[in-house]
Amino acid sequence: MKTYQITEWCHHFLETHVKPGDFCIDATAGNGWDTALLARLVGNEGTVLAFDIQETALENTRARLEREDLSHRVRLILDGHQNMEKYAQPDSVSCIVFNFGYLPSGDHALATRASSSIPAIQAGLSLLKKGGMMSLCIYSGGDSGFEERDALLAFLKDLDYKKYIVVLSQYWNRPNHPPIPAIIFKL
Numbered sequence: 001m002k003t004y005q006i007t008e009w010c011h012h013f014l015e016t017h018v019k020p021g022d023f024c025i026d027a028t029a030g031n032g033w034d035t036a037l038l039a040r041l042v043g044n045e046g047t048v049l050a051f052d053i054q055e056t057a058l059e060n061t062r063a064r065l066e067r068e069d070l071s072h073r074v075r076l077i078l079d080g081h082q083n084m085e086k087y088a089q090p091d092s093v094s095c096i097v098f099n100f101g102y103l104p105s106g107d108h109a110l111a112t113r114a115s116s117s118i119p120a121i122q123a124g125l126s127l128l129k130k131g132g133m134m135s136l137c138i139y140s141g142g143d144s145g146f147e148e149r150d151a152l153l154a155f156l157k158d159l160d161y162k163k164y165i166v167v168l169s170q171y172w173n174r175p176n177h178p179p180i181p182a183i184i185f186k187l
């Protein structure tokens, strides 16, 4: 049975959007769940770039891809996602995935931060082609605090509605600062 936890919710939209042959970016590789999904969806003709600032995250992602025989579809990049414009051309990317926060069972101090997350979203929006989609999993509370969530929500609210559709979902009946899934479509 599907539980529609936040990543499963976002995967639902990725599955409907990403097509064989697409060029996609996982901006936060972590343990590689999102990278592996994108790699499956783009097929043998497609490509995925996967960024993380932690070598451990890229090793975990590499191991997952090898287990699923998907490595040849993915380029792993040890760099901050705020630098993604160095690795792709404007208007070339079908889908970009952000899963903010910290590496589960990793160092919580190496979590994403608004100061780099917002420049990364801006960079990603310039790389998306028209009709492209960006998926964002936004967390708050606990070690994540509220600063990044609040900054991201304020930034998304101000995106030009003539250029982007921004849709947020809410786990309305869930206590304790539930995560917020967001989807952006570039018009």
Ligand SMILES: C[S@@+](CC[C@H](N)C(=O)[O-])C[C@H]1O[C@@H](n2cnc3c(N)ncnc32)[C@H](O)[C@@H]1O
Pocket (backbone or CB within 6 Å): 027, 028, 029, 030, 031, 032, 033, 034, 035, 051, 052, 053, 054, 057, 079, 080, 081, 082, 099, 100, 101, 102, 103, 104, 110, 111, 112, 113, 116
């Ligand atoms: C919640 S985890 C990602 C989970 C992952 N998508 C998965 O499927 O397992 C967040 C990741 O963002 C990474 N991160 C933090 N700051 C970053 C940055 N500036 N650029 C790229 N990755 C970053 C962390 O190292 C961590 O691995």
